[in-house]
Amino acid sequence: MSIRSVLAYKLRLFLTVIAVVLGTAFVSGAMMFTASLNAVFDSAVADSLAGVDAVASSDAGLIKTQQLEELKQDPAVAKTNLYESTDVVVAKGAADPIQTGSGTSTLRPWYPPEDTVGKARAIVSGNNPVGEGEVAIDEGSAEKYGIAVGDQLIVVDPTAQHTYTVSGLISKEDGASHGVGVFMAADAYQSIYSSEWGVKSVLVQGSEAHDADLVGILQANHPEVTFQAASVLSADLTKQIRTALSFVNYFLVAFGLIALLVGTFIIANTFAMLVAQRLKEFALLRALGMSRRQLTASVVVEALIVGVIGSAVGVAAGAGLVQIIQYVMSRMGMPLDNASMGLTALSVLVPLALGTVVTVVSAWAPARKAGSVRPVEAMRSTESASGSSLVARTIIGAVGILGGIAIIALAVSAQDWSTKKAAIAVGIGAFACIVGFFLASPAFSIPVVGVLGRIIGLPFGAVGKLAATNSRRNPKRTATTAFALTLGVALVSAIGMLSATMRASVDDLVSSEVQADYVLSGPGDGSFPIPVAVPDAVRNTPGVDSMATIAYSQVTIDGQSAVTSPAPQIPSMTYVSTGDLSKEINLTDTEGSFDLNPADVFIADRDFAAANGWQIGQSYPVVGVLGEDLGQATLIGTYGPSKILGKMQLSDATVKETARDASANMVAILVNGTDPNLRPNLEQAVADYLVVQVRTAKEYAGAQVDSVTQMLNILYALLALSVIVAVIGIINTLALNVIERRQEIGMLRAVGTQRSQIRSMITIESVQIALYGALTGIVLGLGLGWAFLKVLSSQGLNTIAVPYSQLVLLLIGAGVVGIIAALWPARNAAKTPPLEAIAE
Template sequence: MSTARAASSAASTMRRVSLRNLAGHKVRLVLTVLAVVLGTAFISGALMFTASLSKTFDTLSESTTKGVDVTVTPDEATGRPLPLEIGDILADAPGVAKVNNSTQTTVVVSHDGTTLQTGGAPAFATAWYPGNDQVGPATKLTDGDAPVGDDQVVVNSSAADKDHISVGDALTVVDTGGVHEVTVSGIYDIDVDGGGFIGLMMEQDAYLSTFTDGRTATGFALAADPGVSQEQLKADVTTDLADAGVNGVEVKTGQQSADEQSDAIDEALSFVNYFLIAFGLVALVVGTFIIANTFSMIVAQRTREFALLRSLGVSSRQLTTSVVGEAVVVGVIGALVGVAAGAGLTKLIYTVIGSTGAGLPDTGVHVTAGSVVTPLILGVLVTVVSAWAPARRAGAVRPVEAMRSGDMSSASSLRGRTVTGAVLLVLGVVAALAGVLFDDSGTGNRAVLVGLGALGVLLGTFLVSAAMAVPVVPAIGRVIGAPFRSVGRLASTSSSRNPRRTATTAFALTLGIALVAVFGMLGASMKASISGLVDNTVSSDLVLYGPSDGSFPIPTQALDAARDVDGVTEVSGFGLAPVTLGGTASDSIVSSGFGSGYFVGDPRVTGEVTEVQGSVDLTGEGFIASESAAQRNGWTIGEEVPLDTAVPGADAREIGTVALLGTYEDNDLLGDQVISWASIAPHMDAGEFGSGMYSQPMLFAAFVDGDIPLDDLRDRLEDVTDQFIVVQVLTPSEFAGTQAVFVDQMLNVLYALLALAVIVAVLGIVNTLALNVIERRQEIGMLRAVGTSRGQVRRMITLEAVQISLYGAVVGVVVGLALGWAFLKVLAGEGLDTIAVPWGQVVGMIVVSGVIGVLAAAWPAVKAARTPPLEAIAD
């Protein structure tokens, strides 16, 4: 009993010692906690943000289906649009009180010559129904009158307020069919008015004739008679449609539709969730090195304290437990603060989204159990794992070391660490090269090999980095320290004293820079491939193109307008049709593997279409194919090939046949095959494709040749296409630049997220320098005593930080470019066959890393300069 009591007393004493140590070193505690906070805040924020988004969209789904008892839509298997006559059948069905056509047409709107931006929210036109006839969320006029005829619309109040639209204002509305001039007759309010969307409503008959094909609909919404349940109405409507011989429809209750919308949203948001959490984990991994470095320095600085405790009878296990206990406290505090910061981060994201005009309805920050528990567990676990090795070193301190001073870890051998690292590095390089060279094993398998190689290279680099730092860091120090003479030499010497610490501090930055370099190389190569592709396939004088992000096609009327311009000799349009030939989709840069490209006019206007057999003229009915696609599919000139629909989410359905007119040399712009517009138009007239933007042919670009000076031709085209709002007049090189816009958008998101890893790395440098200043208090005091000025001390600490930053950046760049090259070689089989190195970005990263070193040293340098000489020496 006495032994157990003594052990309990000793444990209690050690807990008090640990807590007092943490409380007595508040700066050190804050710096260590921050490393945990950043990683956990990002993970917690990601979970809260996606939970909040899910709740927001669930609320929207519930609101948009409120008052809708049954929906009737095309069967997913066929995807064939519904004839308008079905609306009359539904209106006569038992239990149906009201029927609304729920078709919506995607549009672009201009007001006072300015295209209205929605920040990613939809802009659409749909049918207006008077209050008593509405199905779904109620719309109430707050100003003006209901729309009448095909030149009047009403606008939702949030769009009217944001874009300063008033009753009587003229709007220009563009859809895939052309341009429409309308007048605002009224402003309406709706329960779900939020998110930056623009909702135009037009009298039903006018809407159907203006914005649809006038024959089909994409769905109907039904309200039940009083006392009729949703299930009962669904059963009655299903029976009535079957009795009328109507096939290819899907009947659902309003609740089913709402649930399916919510499920689809949750599935879409899961990707965002995984994506954000991945970067939170990167931040935690980077933070691991900082936390491990911090605890290593703390243990080194407290060697005499630990030795004294050992001499007083504290066991090795108790010391290890004490340090681990400190890590648990740091982890818990950091994770709790991280969760709170995650909530703030989520609120900030919503605020930023709102500032873009795409604000979402404010349902508040949704905190789930997972968004709190997950970061708590990860934060504590990472901190404890990081502190475990230093804690064991603390437990191994012998009582005799109370008589020593300094960090003994710097004197330990690097041989075992370096040999292990070299082996991992070699294995990683071999695995990566195997992925690059074995091009017969499939892209997926090769990517896995390169991924395993990347892991080996990163781990090997971390272990070898300490040995590399011995010659490299002083060399960097001598170069950047040369202008500062003796201070530069002192900084060069100091940074090489503890290569383990230098390497660990630098590796946090190395990891962040390596990731940035990989993505930068990927982006540069993608843009180079796109530019090269367009340069090799497009040589027309000018190109008419839609918005830079490719989100909206150009109106077909733009082709006729361009043909009427004086000086234009030929115009051809290239688009995407929801059809396949014999079940085969095209792989052009426009179609991206879905549907097939079509041409209005002669494809040779692009300038780079080389005939092989037959004719590539597409002014009549038929299609042309690349030589390789024709051979692969066994197509011969004159052969009739089945023409199938490829409506999104629907099974293919044969709607006719087309003949092969000719073949051409492989062309990335045209892809496998191109159909003539004359072959598609009859099926549009027959209502085979429907009214939705993504279920009908879309014109993406028009290629224009002229016989007048290019500047004059461009000015004339801009004058006539200005009315179409969305049409840009570009040179081929500018057209290539627009194709790369999505690459920049993707990379900007990645860079913003990777900046978190760099921020954590900067924190690590600050942390190391601050603790280093504490450790070197006597040394700095001695320098001050022999005449070193405060400014010289500040410069010395700053130069040390810059050396560490530059070393980490250079290693990160080398590793990142090597891994980027390996991944790009694997992706060459997927069409990314151009490898480009963003040298400007590489140089920029190194320069910025030097600046990071200066900024990171600001506070520790000032702290070092203020060291009292006599007090420091007395310590």
């Protein structure tokens, strides 16, 4: 019976299946994509360590040169290779940087095949790189970026700029690297790029006589060096990559679940309408002897069939989604070499089960309602349920909203709560508000939809009034349909508020604190530091009156660091500077001096200094992250709260030419000058350093926000999924509504209503529902967005801003959505034959 019912109402249930498909497609697609990424990176890690016996490193950060020589002479060691790389920017010819998209170009040491530890890479064209003036290029990079043997390349690293000649091409490397692969003879690489204090890590191949317990033997012979079996390191790296990629999976799955959540309202609404339309049919079945349980079970089985079909199609669509993502990544310069589909048992079974369960649960309440139908209902109107009382659910909803607001108010006003605790409380309050709003929404919709109907329907006369009346006839249906859109718009509004607030906060920070005329920095995403030679070039530029540099080093002052890392494996750091910062930064509540040119001096936030018992004129120990004694630094000045300077700034000269030298970690140069040609002079001075950009403080702030905005744009694109599901919900409701009101529409046609007027009536109803959903979503989103931003004010988001233009666009978009959603149902309504409809 259930199968016959599904086939009989296949047109009505088609859009419900689509709602299930969209949610499960995203969940399965996310899981498949993550599995595909895992496979690519697993392969890359395994390939890089294939044939390697052990990897040597040091807890002190560097294997000292003497320790390395002793390792090479060990009888247990057959060969060693440096295991290092340096991020670089590569340009061809006249300072024309190669655009690698999201990829990072790297320079690595190269060994001839006979000297290679692990998988050898041979020269396939040209000659081996020799000395400090030649490099070889990965064959894949050469092909992609048009590099040939004999070309001159400009290579900028964190310390300097070099010109190298391409001597040869190296066999193509598999994996997920999308930058330019540059290789230099190992001895030359070590001379130029390895630290003068030693090397970071070394690949080891053991001699045949010591293969059994190579790691144990080496550890005993060289206790100051740490050895790890390559197989163990490969497993650890693979685990770290999987952990990092799990965020991508959670992130994408979360949006799939949002789509499914939105879909639950559509599914429940659809089955509720189908049950209402089939009351006579159910009543006749009850009269013929079918029990309540059997009737309920038949509707549940229908939902089960829909859920299984929708979920199965969703899994197939998820596989297609993976192909689309991989294609887009390839077009954006991020190809995944040898990427698979990522088809696993979990990526199929989890979405299949999830979509089916969600569908059955959503249909449970309508199924129970179907089972409660009495035989006498066969003689009643199918719309008898439409006027049921809203009092109980409105009261419960109001209690939920007020309770949620109370929790949010407590979290926002609590002074002694941590940011995490307050954010969790706001999340609980937000959930209570959303659930409460869903329950109370039918009551809210009666006056709001009535006003919207009168305003929208005014130009359409009697048709507009009729449309406004129709939307208010079943407030439960209207509210449930609109709520799918409410959720999507609420999320978009909240994220839009976050984006506007971030921009406003950064703008306020820059305008209130930075008094430098120009800020010099690396690429906008902060992925590359300023080369070491740039400060001298800037200092000698005509028109520069004063300048300051800001870098960072892994040191502590009296046991304190300026930035504490959230992860124990990542060292904390302290900012180091040169120049008189009072000339470049607008400081408040100052005391003492702020000239950080001399060595062994530092400045600190006044409250931070007081909390640590520091006093101006007193000296405190400076210690490297691995315990190196770097001397004493004297506190020379204190300042009021500063988001730019943070807790403290140490003079760069304090760590100069030590193991904690900050030269390669420079993030910004602040410049002041009165010369009207200062900007072109600066741009000319740094033109040869391809990565340095000259910006005003406002431009610099905008670049920082733009990188975050790009990330938020991805969120908008993903949230569009929930809006698409919501549109399907409106189409679904209108289509079923047209079927339900077939006699009414036929009567209107019989008394002279034109087809165009019927289409207008259905379209106006659709626009009312969409606008109601958008308006309530905006109110909900702004309220919850404000609450979260108040909690995050301690993180620097002090200036809460409302994206008014975006909200207006959302409302206009909602109106367009309503019109689009009405096209098919309105067309079907207009085609209703008057006499046939009345006869039914």
